[in-house]
Amino acid sequence: MSDNKDDNNKRKLNVFRLILLITLLAALTFGGVAIGMVVASVKDLPDLSVEAIDYNASTLIFDQNEKLITKIGTQNRVLVDLQEVPEIVRKAFLATEDVRFYQHCGIDFRGIARAAWQNITSGSIQEGASTITQQVIRDLYLTQDRNFKRKIQEIILAIQLERKLSKDEILELYLNRIYFGEGAYGIQAAAETYFGKDINELGLKEGAFLAGLPQAPSAYSPYQNKDLALKRRNIVLGNMLKYNFINKNDYDEAVNKNLGTLDSPASEQYPYPYYIDYVTEQLVEKYGEEQVFKGGLRVYIAVDHKIQTIAEEVLANDQNLPTKDIQGAVVILDPHTGYIKALVGGREHTQKRQLNRATQIYRQPGSTFKPIIAYAPAIEFKGMGPASVIDDIPINIEGWSPNNSDGSYRGLITMRTALTNSVNIAAVKLLQQVTAPEAKKFARKLGITSLDPKHDVGLSMALGGLYKGVTPLELAGAYGAFANQGIYIKPTAIIRVEKFDKTVLEDTSHPKQQIAMKPTTAYLMTDMMQSVINYGTGKKARLDRPVAGKTGTTDKNIDTWFAGYTPELVGIVWVGYDTNKQTYHYGGDYPAIIWRKIMSKALEDVPRKDFPSKPNGITTATVDSKSGLLPGPNTPPDHLVTDKFVTGTVPNKHDNTHVLVEVCATSGKLVNNYCPDRITKIMLKLPYTVPYYVKDYEQRVPTSICNLHGPGTSSENGYNQNNGKLHNLDKLQDLFDKIKKNKKED
Template sequence: MRYLKRIFWISVIAGILGLVALLGLYFSMRPNLPSVEVLKDVRLQTPMRIYTKDGKLISQYGVQRRIPVTLDQVPEKLKQAIIATEDSRFYDHFGIDPIGVVRAAINLIVTGEKQQGASTLTMQLARGFFLTREKAFVRKIKEAFIALHIEQVLTKEEILLLYINKVELGHRAFGMGAAAQVYYGKSLDELTLAQLATLAGLPQAPSVLNPISRPERSVDRRRIVLFRMLDEGFITRAEYDEASNAPVTAEKHGAEIEVDAPYLADIIYNQMVEMYGKEEAETGGYRVYATANSETQLAAQNAVTQNLHDYDERHGFRGPIGFLWGDAEQSDATVSDTNEPEPMVTNRPSLDDVRAALSAIDPIEPLFPAVVLEVMEQAVSVMKADGEQVIIEWINLDWAREYITDSRQGSAPEKASDILSEGAIIWIREHEGAWRLSQLPEVSGAFVALNPFDGAVEAVVGGYSFYQSQFNRATQAKRQVGSNIKPFIYASALDSGYTVASVINDAPINQWNAGSGTAWRPQNSPAEYDGPIRMRVALGKSKNVVSIRLLRGAGLHETADYLRNFGFLNEDIPRDETLSLGSGSHTPLEVARAMAVIANGGFLVEPHFIHRVENEEGQELWQSEPVFACDPCQSESQEGISEEVLDREAQLAAQLELSGLSETDGPQQQVQRAAPRVMSEQTAFLVADMLRTAVRTNGSWNKNTYWMGTGWRARNILGRADIAGKTGTTNDSKDTWFTGFSQNMVATSWVGFDDMSRQLGRATPNRNIINRNPEKYNWIGNGLIGSEDGAKAAQPAWIRFMQHVMADLPETEREMPQNIIRVRIDRTSGLLTRRTDHTTMFEYFIRGTQPTVYIQEDEIIDPALVDEPSTIEPDEIF
């Protein structure tokens, strides 16, 4: 009994001394312990996510992948798996588990090694937020002290949720929500028990237990988690058996991208970095909503992709990208991309080897690598990297005549062996429900679409593939605009006293320059000269020499200064007469913005890409405040506003509704700031109306008043009158453009080579296409052959895009502004006339500028009796 008393008092004294020592250690460490109060308002490092305006994920940026979840989004089985594996007494202890501490101490005494850490979930949370993984007594003591504080500040549910969202789980996934996406491409509520158990087992050693890097060890760890769940009574034996025997289904997934629009995402990312700084932008959990919606953006991307393939196919097949076997000399193939295939072998390899070789070649959406297995008479059998074998029919092969140069193509192939041989590695793509022989286009393109009333960017495409070239040609490439500049030259002329009916001499210019000792001889393209011609027809036919004469009439420097009103930078505006032919270089975004002035009635809007920014809880942090094309704009109070102004505001509201803007986006909330007016409403109306005739056929064929605008295919294909636009082509067809608009959209399409010295060339007829559908070819044939220009190379993308965005919109008629009148004029002279036959037409004028003189009967020229103008072969294109 005496010894027992001694042992008791020794234990009490040791306990008191230990407690005193522990308290002393606590107070000595207390000044250096972090405040756990921050956990009440903890902000996890969450990547920035960028969405389309309608909520489709475009991209995410950030080193750490994290998808925070709320407790009701966490499956009960996952909570049970975590608690059973990591801390079975989680709801019973106060942050430190005495039983676990004793167990760890006994293990240390027995083995002499720190194999068990006795860490509770709370202690792991403390380590994750404030400490390191170093196995040291001091760190463990700090961990315990912090855990005690955490238990005082947070509830058990809050601690568990923080753990679920914070824990590191490998492959840069932080938190269970992100891990579910990275390993399975799903949300937590879509996972099976086996998958949930796999995630719950990762915290112990995420680098070596994850199911991608070490699937065997992952299965062993999963079995342990499931056994602990069974032991705790969370699952049945049947559930245990099924889950423990389930196959490993994990594979690495990126963010769950719904709309792959990398050029748009990159623009928004850079703007967010400018607004918040790189680190904050990438870790602040921002949800950024673009001004573009998903359907419009995808329509633009699809239009550009198909258009570049159309151009590429017109100019011939450059051959396979390489060979896996066979006789490479049978083809003039060259490797035209950076994905090097395996060296060619003489004997045909196994299908497994073929798949392995194809897997080494990265696809370039929408292109996929394939190997030709068999060449038939007019078809080929190919195998893709996933092992699928498909047949490419003749209709998807017969375009592939030999590419010689950009302006020369070989003869049309007659059989498949004229194109391909076995063992050839080729690109294929899906086209109209079938697989098609394809190739990576060498030509580049860009596309921008704006809402003309507020400058919201509805779509942007900076090239064929962002993953090949991150250079955004829509916003960064300044290229010569050619005849796309003419609407603004004509606007300057109208504001200088000309009218739409003014007659200008369409005749060759031969101007001697004494300083250089040379003559400037600009030509029309084609080199046809109609003599005296009205401005409307001259713009529609894109007459170069008329544009020069209008520039001279309005004044070179006055016109150059006038162009600055449209947002063109002064340093990009040439101060010589080539200005009238589009020698200035501007980006597609700048051109679209300028054309929006004509489309919206004379206002210069500001292009913007971001609609709003939210935090990860969905609270709005920032919203765009654009200037609107309105004067005056809607105000909070309408007292004293005239009925006329209210009518104009109602028209604006209708236009915004057509543009896809909601009431909260439109005049009721945001139409407060008017965009600067840079052109009168009347001038904008007149230029827009001239551009409508530029995209259609006009007059009567029988009466010889028939003429076609350079963009006539737009009206023929779209079949509606509420569109307008202008083609543009530079010298030697190095840059081609089409910019046009409808009531609610303005868009610019550009096509050219990144190598500015390379011409787009010309295409000769492909007999296979002609024979397959001669009637259709006769209708569109001129768009498939001849020198490339704005109408052939750039306009088709614009037409495809507009076919999509205007499909469900009713055709609208443009309202005629005040002080615009309509009078009947003589077609040839532009003077007033009393006749009402085919020699006359109605024309628009600003009140007070209409002609006052009537043409005399003996001065009238009947177009039906005039011979066709002569044609001279062009050598320059504008």
């Protein structure tokens, strides 16, 4: 009996030991596995580098008044300080995501216990207990995979992060990084996307809506399911009431309001696209794409909203151009600061960073290049001026015979007349006197950097015949120097660049100034280019205020330009086809009209003022318009011209070109001993001959002697009394010989 009792006790003891042993083995196994998982997790643990956090923040672009214009970046994200986020909005996120955020050490053990029980009972990971700190860790350093290894790493890193950053810094990081749907990353972008507001303008109902989005941004989007979005917002409001973040009155008021979101997400299309594209290219070139598209830079630009809008509208209007498929470009800048007020690189903008004709295309400048390469250098280096005289006659230079656009030759004309009427021969002769190397040095001082050292060496440069060409922006900078009394300032779009922490990377508020020419040269050029507008090829650009400028048209009318300025603004307009098709128009036509329409609206509220008064070193004198010398004893009144000179360049010699000549009243040639009727007249004597089609040909001293009169000729009609037809035939033969000679010279 006792033996049976002992056997039963032994059996019971063995069962107890067995259960204990199994439990112990299970614990050891589980512990071993757990330790193994922890070891494996620690072994592959990412480096927690707070300094290297990639915020992937958009660059913000502001105008001069610090008004936000647009954002550029790989993600629609705008970084904000936590203090900019209203407290009620922060509470909405805490009530939804991590109510004990300010109490735990990065891990909420109560939440873990709840989630663990749910996951064990379901047999899979169904619920997380991630704190805000853990979510930041997962977003920055880990994947979204649901496994125990990732969870262990998340816990370890969360605890480490709490030791490196304050609670406010972690919350700020979280709010700036989470995705809210509709392409919005971070709470500022979300506020703009859904409400069209800055984050500091949001209240309770907006904050509750945003706090409900991160769990399932697409599902809770008001643009996908408005009812579900409203239900989710009200759940957040309920949590806020539950955790005493708001009172019952606040809850009742907010829960009965509609969402208040925009009818559609705020558009990501940026304004002033060609200007912004140019700014983007400048930033990328200087700071690199990584910094520009992810670094959260703050960029302040010189764009003038009014002028930019006007320029875009005028250029896009089909009525301002000859055809719908023709293209154009406009640049408007302030010559006194170099700030680009408007920049339009085409008539329509269809994609980001597309071809920008204002900054990226190089086109032949035509006659707009004459002031830069010929006229101003002649004044600067050769002591010439508006009253200097050039003979506009056919020329041949090493086989090259340039001609004037209208096919005519004016003869002896002043530089002012030549520029006013865009006379090609005059520009070529001026460049020939200055020499190409000296002229190119001068052009480079005006910011013309596109000249090719090997190919741009000939006199065709005087007519804008360049190997590569110029951009409208480049030309605007050059004309800015004329408008700025000879001081060149590089055209500037970007005024200041800052890092997210307000560290200044670049500041052009005091732009570098370079003396490009003497003030006297700039003054005389402006004075002459006013004549272009008032009397010459630029008449269609006239305003009710002073304007100076120059038209430009290339061979076959492929490129047409107008370059002009007022005392306040410089404007360049280019019109042409991308395919180099002929336009059948010229620079004084559509480009001048477009320029006038833009400038008249841009300056409509600006008081009229004159160009700067003449600088020291300018004087006035009267000279002979056919020789450029002081009037001589034979200078006729209609050949007197009063104009401006640089002091010291007024000629000290008197005209000897006008001479008294006795000519036959019948033939117009030099008299012989038999000419019955003789006229003494003032004519122009030069050491060379010109073709009969030069406009002042009849004013020049004849080079031949009368052959109508001789022994036995009649004093009445000059006919030979014996053979009245003979001398008429001689006259015809003389005219025929003259035509043959002129054709040979031409």
